[in-house]
Amino acid sequence: MLSREDNEYLTQTDPGTPMGTFMRRFWTPFMLSxxxxxxxxxxxxxxxxxxxxxxxxxxxxxxxxxxxxxxxxxxxxxxxxxxxxxxxxxxxxxxxxxxxxxxxxxxxxxxxxxxxxxxxxxxxxxxxxxxxxxxxxxxELMGGLPEQEWMEVPDDHIYQSRWYQESNYAQAVEGEIDSAHVSFLHSKLDNDAPNKAALTGAFFAEDTAPKWKVTESDFGMTLGARRRVDGGRYYWRMNQWLYPFYTMIAPTPGESRTVRMWVPADDGHCNIICITYRNDHAVSEQELHNWSTGAVAHAALIPGTLTPAANSSNNYNIDRDFQRRESFTGIAGVRAQDAAMTESAGAIVDRSLEHLGTSDTAIIKMRRLLTDGARDLEKGVEPLAARDGSLYRIRSDSVIIDEDVDFDEKPDILEGMRVNAHAAE
Ligand code: FES
Ligand SMILES: [Fe+2]
Structure with missing residues (x-):
């Protein structure tokens, strides 16, 4: 939990606020070309x-x-x-x-x-x-753009979209880096299981209480979640959170990659910019169709607006029958499921009332990195990541290993997350 004062410190980004001043040290993405x-x-x-x-x-x-x-x-x-x-x-x-x-x-x-x-x-x-x-x-303090991998791929390897969410940026990011909810919120019911509430979703269902390993870096943090799968192997997903509001979600091996930017529009709204890209070849017709219709990764919008079609005013089109038979939520689509949760807490969630557990490790750390950064800046210490765009040459990843070791003890895993190592791919 946070005190009311700390909650305001984290969530308020208008001109003159400490967090708003901190964020203004970074280049701010705000729309699509x-x-x-x-x-x-x-x-x-x-x-x-x-x-x-x-x-x-x-x-x-x-x-x-x-x-x-x-x-x-x-x-x-x-x-x-x-x-x-x-x-x-x-x-x-x-x-x-x-x-x-x-x-x-x-x-x-x-x-x-x-x-x-x-x-x-x-x-x-x-x-x-x-x-x-x-x-x-x-x-006079303007640094370089963050040098992220997707910024270098050819035009036909990438798709961009944008929409608004009715919540503060911080809780939207917290929803994105909260790997624990995948086993529940985005799952389907298993009708073959003796217990109908049993969850499917491959590895996410096998282990619903992942072990967390979160490592801090100059760019932000790597959030490792380890699940035990395949009768004793270890499935590691490494998501990245980068200052001050970027997330990179671990891809399914061989699939496209997703980067989201959770840019504060104002304290009660978030301007979400979503990138999906491949660094191996041009995106396929099918991928483009899935993304542009909002079926995968992006949002289906009300035509002519930046408002998702499934939104709070229609309860995200929840279908209670679908929820009973098939879907854990009854809400179609990962984007709408995420938004239903993070928006339902109110425009700015009252963090003084929450009860955080071990699965919230990454969320606690993100809050601390942001508020420490803003407090340091109030004392005159400039944020390093705002000046050095090369710190952003990092990507998310997912691997399955046999050894019972943390991801950061495996040099090949760390190397796989560094963009320079694969620049020639
Ligand atoms: S020119 Fe008069 S209000 Fe803009
Ligand atoms: Fe989610």
């Missing part, structure tokens, strides 16, 4: 770390992330005209470029110097692997 694909496209509203912003691509293809509100009389620039390398407010015609400079101020006399005193808040932006990132901290 394909959402603003064309020059002079329609501007898109985005909420990032409690700020209302507007993203647009100018006539030269450059992306701007600016304050949504015009510095003149604070109307929304969403209604603006994106034309000739700038966004023009439709109220009185003031125009701004992607850097926030006021490039035209037609409502004042032509010889007025007023224009030079006006600017719109704008953040440095970069695009990489179909994702748009902003640096929202002090520019």
């Amino acid at each position: 394909k959402e603003i694909a064309e020059p002079d496209c329609t501007p898109v509203r985005v909420r990032v770390l409690g700020e209302s912003l507007l993203a647009f691509r100018d006539s030269d293809g450059r992306v701007g992330l600016v304050d949504e509100y015009c510095p003149h009389r604070r109307v929304s620039l969403f209604f603006g005209r994106n034309e000739e390398c700038g966004l023009r407010c439709v109220y009185h015609g003031w125009k701004f470029d992607v850097d926030g400079n006021c490039v035209d101020l037609p409502s004042e006399p032509a010889d007025s110097a007023f224009k030079d005193k006006i600017s719109l808040k704008a953040y440095p932006v970069r695009e990489k692997a179909g994702i748009v990132w902003a640096f929202m901290g002090p520019v």
Whole structure:
């Protein structure tokens, strides 16, 4: 559990909050390049770390992330005209470029110097692997982008999507790194078993109380969960959590890999960016179909929105008959099952009321790494991972071994999680 004060410290990311200041030391992914694909496209509203912003691509293809509100009389620039390398407010015609400079101020006399005193808040932006990132901290402290494996694969090896969740970022991440729930939440009933409540799901069902081994690193932590399978062998899944909100979930051997970014939109909402990719070959038609329809890894959205079709307003389309006969939850799809749990705790779960067990080891550690990082920064200690993108050259993995040793005692397992070791693959 956390005290109410510590819970607020962890979950609040608006400008000026300690966690918000900490997160602003890192590059923040906030949308997909394909959402603003064309020059002079329609501007898109985005909420990032409690700020209302507007993203647009100018006539030269450059992306701007600016304050949504015009510095003149604070109307929304969403209604603006994106034309000739700038966004023009439709109220009185003031125009701004992607850097926030006021490039035209037609409502004042032509010889007025007023224009030079006006600017719109704008953040440095970069695009990489179909994702748009902003640096929202002090520019003199701007480091490199996190060098993750998926950022280097060819375009036809990767698929990106984004949606919003109605919860704080921290509990959404906690749901993702909580490997213990897989044996329950995502399981099916075994109708052949004498006890109908017995769980299937291969290795997850064989051992529902995995042994945990969590190791800290400069990038964050590796969460190893060991299950006993196959009559005495050991199935290790190593997920990664990377500062400040990335997760890499261990793939089934030979399958695609998933990376999610749980970016605070505001304290009550999370902007989820999801990447699935292969580093061995281009994604297949079937994979693309499964991902783009939200059947696997990604979310099925209400058309024209970033809201999942199965959401709290329809109880995630729970089917009680399906729950009795076949599914542990009666909710279709892993994404909806996860969201049903993490959103049902309320926008910001009251962690002073919880009772954590041994299976919550990773969650406890993640909270501590984040809050320690923010507290260190309050004392003037800058976060290392924000400056050194090469720390992110890591991947998740899963293996089956015969020996009763922890994953971090096996050099070949550690090597398999290092991206450099497989750069030539
Ligand atoms: S409010 Fe935008 S130009 Fe006046
Ligand atoms: Fe899950």
